[in-house]
Amino acid sequence: MRRLLAVHAHPDDESSKGAGTLARYAAEGAQVTVVSCTGGESGDVLTQGFALRHRASRDMAGLRRVEMAAAQAALGIDHVWLGYVDSGLPDPGDPLRPLSFATIPVEVSGRALVRLIRRLRPQVVTTYDETGGYPHPDHIRCHEVTMWAVEHAASGLPELGEPWRVEKVYVDRSMSGQRLRALIAALEASDPDDARLPDMRGWSERIGDRGATITARVDIAAHLEARDAALRAHASQVEPDSPFFFWPHELLRGAWPTDDYELVRGAGQGGGTEDDLFEGVEEA
Numbered sequence: 001m002r003r004l005l006a007v008h009a010h011p012d013d014e015s016s017k018g019a020g021t022l023a024r025y026a027a028e029g030a031q032v033t034v035v036s037c038t039g040g041e042s043g044d045v046l047t048q049g050f051a052l053r054h055r056a057s058r059d060m061a062g063l064r065r066v067e068m069a070a071a072q073a074a075l076g077i078d079h080v081w082l083g084y085v086d087s088g089l090p091d092p093g094d095p096l097r098p099l100s101f102a103t104i105p106v107e108v109s110g111r112a113l114v115r116l117i118r119r120l121r122p123q124v125v126t127t128y129d130e131t132g133g134y135p136h137p138d139h140i141r142c143h144e145v146t147m148w149a150v151e152h153a154a155s156g157l158p159e160l161g162e163p164w165r166v167e168k169v170y171v172d173r174s175m176s177g178q179r180l181r182a183l184i185a186a187l188e189a190s191d192p193d194d195a196r197l198p199d200m201r202g203w204s205e206r207i208g209d210r211g212a213t214i215t216a217r218v219d220i221a222a223h224l225e226a227r228d229a230a231l232r233a234h235a236s237q238v239e240p241d242s243p244f245f246f247w248p249h250e251l252l253r254g255a256w257p258t259d260d261y262e263l264v265r266g267a268g269q270g271g272g273t274e275d276d277l278f279e280g281v282e283e284a
Contacts, residue, residue: 001030001031001283002028002029002030002123002124002278002281002283003030003031003032003033003120003122003123003124004025004030004031004033004122004123004125004277005033005034005035005116005117005120005122005126005166006018006032006033006034006035006126006127007035007037007113007125007126007127007145008034008035008036008037008127008142009036009038009101009128009132009136009139009141009142010037010038010039010040010043010064010086010138011036011039011064011065011067011068011071011234012040012064012067012068012071012231012237012238013036013139014034014036014071014075014230015071015075015227015230015231015233015234015238016231016238016244017128017133017172017174018172018174018259018261019075019223019226019227019230019231020223020224020226020227020259021126021218021220021259021277022034023075023076023077023220023223023226023227023230024218024219024220024223025277026075026076026077027076027223030278031120031122032076032077032078033078033080033120033122034072034077034078034079034080035079035081035113035116036068036080036081036082037082037084037101037109037138037141037142038082038084038085038086038087038100038138039061039064039081039086040060040061040064041060041061041064041085041086042060042085042087042089042097042100043060043064043086043088043236043237045236045237046236046237046238046239047235047236047237047238047239047240048239050235050236052235052236056236063236064236067234067235067236067237068233068234071229071230071233073233074226074229074230074233075226075227075230076226080116082109082112082116083112084100084101084104084109085097085099085100085101086101086138087100087101087102087103087137087138087141088100089136089137096137100138101138101141101142102140102141104141106141106144106145106148107148109141109145110145110148110149110152111160113145113146113148114149114152114153114157114160114161115160116149117149117150117153117164117166118153118160118161118163119161123166123167123168123278123281123282123283124167124168124169124170124277124278124281125146125166125168125169125170126169126170126171126172126261127142127143127146127147127169127170127171127172128140128143128171128172129143129171129172129262129264130144131143133172133175143171146169147169147265150166150265153165153166154166166265166266167266167280167281167282168263168265168266168267168280169263169264169265169266170216170261170262170263170264170277171261171262171264172259172260172261173211173213173214173260173261173262174211174259174260175207175210175211176210176211176212176214176260177204177207177208177209177210177211177212178209178211178212178214179211179256180200180203180204180207182255182256183200183251183252183255184197184200184201184204185255186251186254186255186256187251190251196246213262214260214261214262214273215262215263215268215273215274216260216261216262216263216273216275216276216277216279217258217259217260217273217274217275218258218260218261218275218276219257219258219275220257220258220259221252221253221257224249224253225249228245231245261277267280268280
């Protein structure tokens, strides 16, 4: 059986980064598991007019768990909480929340992920790069913990279970400049007078060549609806008219119907761009 483990910082990250990939592999019969390193309890309600704002003020952690369960069902995947507290995103110079995920030494929180990797035995792991995708302390720590755990799951630490070697590790490259330019070109071709194009072109200039190191493109054209349902499940975090829903499905399917990744650990096969994260993997 093919087994994929996606390591994310907060509930909702799994739906905004690579959700189509998760839905696709789950639909194809792979064992797909998301681990959320934190509970998202330091987050705020980001949706105007959110109906359950009173519940969020009373029990944000509980609300985020309910939303995560709905997203899990939409994607058809398994889910595990690593159990750490959301560090929040303080202003520059302000301290992180005490005893939160980003304040815990990597070799401490990494042990929990080693135990999980050895239990689930994934051939493929996905996460963020060393920048976290954006400079949230939990995203950066998520990368650090994932890479530490993958290395240490392969040997040593016998008290954490039988060793397991992850064959391939990918980092998310969904926010690439080349993807954005391709989508803008498709929008220009379909409606050159679209009033949103100037903003899109400005965004493209700011993003530049970010994410240029794509080595794998996973076709998710058949799973965009599942991705959207998972995003909407995080109703306290994702507006109904969020930029996540900006591009029509038909435009995406024609211009850029993939989730994109960079292989950072393990051997690529054939030297070209992969279309399957499990390429070259031995199923067991």
